[in-house]
Amino acid sequence: MVRGNVRARRAKISQKKRRQWSAREKLMVIAYYEQGYSKRSTAAKFEIEPKQLRDWLKNKDQLMIVAPYIQKLVKGARPKYxxxxxxxxxxxxxxxxxxxxxxxxxxxxxxxxxxxxxxxxxxxxxxxxxxxxxxxxxxxxxxxNLVNRKKTTIARRLPDDYIEQQNQFLSYVLFRRTEHQYPLSLIANMDETPMAFNLPSNTTLEHRGTKSVAILSTGHERANFTVVLACMANGEKLPPVIIFNLVNIPREDFPDGVIVRANPNGWMNEEEMTWWIENIWTQRAKQGSNPRSLLVLDSFSVHKTDAIKRRFHRKNTDLAIIPGGLTSRLQPIDVSLNKSFKAKMRHLYDHWMNEAIKEYTPSGKIKRPSYSLVANWVKESWDAIDTNLIIRSFKCCGVSNAMDGTEDDLIFNFNKVQKINNKGRGIEANDEIHEESSNSDYEPDDNGSDDSDNSGCESDDDYYNKNENRNVLQDWN
Structure with a gap:
């Protein structure tokens, strides 16, 4: 019995010894010892080895002058270079x-x-x-003594009945896929992403304990533009479209593979949406025809106008509208691609702020990057998105999973997508883990005027009929 108690005490001491003691804690133990207690009783009191106490007494002068949170006085071997x-x-x-x-x-x-x-x-x-x-x-x-510092963000709150809504959405997608058997190359997602010319990262390395962390910016926080991204469930990317807040497209040398548009507001409207359908969406099939396709869109009101629905119908496109507030769970681009895309954009911006020779305005502000430079950033960032990440994002949202149920374990498994997104602790790992929903500015009409009453129970047929009215129009003539 005594032997068992000794083993338990030694195990407890060993566990206590493994943890790192700060300089303040070590001085507290030394102060207790200096009140007249023996080394053995002091070690037993704090569940440490007597040798630890002897080492701390030996280094008392150093412990008195270092920062209280320091755990090791010797930081290891000298650096090689x-x-x-x-x-x-x-x-x-x-x-x-x-x-x-x-x-x-x-x-x-x-x-x-x-x-x-x-x-x-x-x-x-x-x-x-x-x-x-x-x-x-x-x-x-x-x-x-450097650490990665970042600001905290507040995540958007999901609707109270989000489980029911997301199950209905996934049921509708499965119903459509069963009906038309779309190949993965004809299942797509499109999203508008608001961006700013001022793109400082929210994180930076800084000395531990720094009270205030400031980051240099150009001062053009309100100069915004919109990037329209679209991709297919097989990993294929459609050309990105940039909508600048201008009357006319600027006369600059823009890179190939990026489409530049301009309107006085700088965001997606019905005219821009029509242009996107005719010039970007129709290129989804190389044969130039309009094969039966499925397009996942959020609840932005422009996506749900009668004119847009009719145009999609003429292109043999079935729409799946994500319920308002659920884009962070059901929209592949929003789940992980936006985070990776914006992280790359911020990296290019930070490099430009650190290395490039910049011009200044008469008021002393740094001139914002040119339109052509931003277009190059968009192209490089979109090209850098991992194809495997796109494929996994669709499966994580339940849009492209195998219909025999073998891939159901991937639905809402955000950890697997995160591992792809942050592999190697590269650029993406330096960004916020929880990015705010990128289309928050594009959901003024989440509920929509054509949503019917959800009270009471409804059969599957009623649900599909209701979504037919919501996603496509019945009477086209």
Missing amino acids: QQLETELIEWFRDSRRQLKTISRYMIQAKACSLAKKPLYQRVYPDIREAKFSQNWVDGFMYRN
């Missing part, structure tokens, strides 16, 4: 003094750039083979 890291941390501090955003990726890229200097190649002959991996970035941040 000491001089390079010294210049790198100076670059970091100088950038942060200018309120520039610094990410893990930028630290890694800057280290690779510094490694090409002849000075460091003479001092460190093996630096040519250095890869400066994510583990190296972890060590650099730990050695220099």
Whole structure:
């Protein structure tokens, strides 16, 4: 019995020993010992080994001068490329003094750039083979007491009856797929994404304990434009469309593969939607015909006008309208693609803010990036989206899963999509984990005038008939 108690006490001490004690906690233990208690009784009181107490007493002078949260006085072995890291941390501090955003990726890229200097190649002959991996970035941040800081966001609240609504939506999609047997190349999703010319990241590396974290911006927060993204369930991407808040399209050299439009409001309206159907959506089939297709759209009122429904009907397109407030669960682009797309856009913006020589307005503001530069960012960001991520997003939303039920485990399994989105802790991992719904500005009429009363029970046939009225029109002539 006594032996068992000793084993339990040793196990408890071992577990206590494994945890890291801060400098403040260590000084608290030392203060208790200095009240006249023995080392053994003090160690038993705080469930530590006597050797730990001896080490803390030995380093008491250092513990008195370090920050209270410090857990280790010795941060390990010296860095392999000491001089390079010294210049790198100076670059970091100088950038942060200018309120520039610094990410893990930028630290890694800057280290690779510094490694090409002849000075460091003479001092460190093996630096040519250095890869400066994510583990190296972890060590650099730990050695220099850097952490990733970000602002908090409030997630949108789902409707109270969201489970019933999402089940009805998925039932309608399954009904349509069973009826028409669409191939994955003809199941699509389109979404309008509001963007701003001022795209600072919400996160930056900063020294631990910094009270205020500011980020430099151009000051053009209200200068907005719209990006229209569309993709197919097989991973194919349709050309992105940019709608600028202009009367005419600017005379600049825009990249191929991006369509530029202009209207006085800078967002999607019925005229722009009609243009998108005729010029982008009709290209979904290479043969130039209009094969039977399924298009998932959110509840933006422009998507539900009679004229738009008729035009989609002429293109042999069945619409599946996502119930208002559920785009964060049922719209593939909104579930994960927008987050990855915007993260890449912010990375390009941050690089431009840090590296490019910028012009200033007469009032002293940084001139916003040109329309052609933004178009290049949109193209590069959209091209960088992983095809596998698109395929998984459709399955995660329950839109393209196998109809025999073998892929039902993927529905609402956001973890699998997140792993694809953040693999390698690249650019996407530096963005917010919970992005606000990107089409919040596009849902002024979530409920719609043509939604019927949901009270009482309804049969499957009643539901499908109701959605026929909501998604397509019956009388076309």
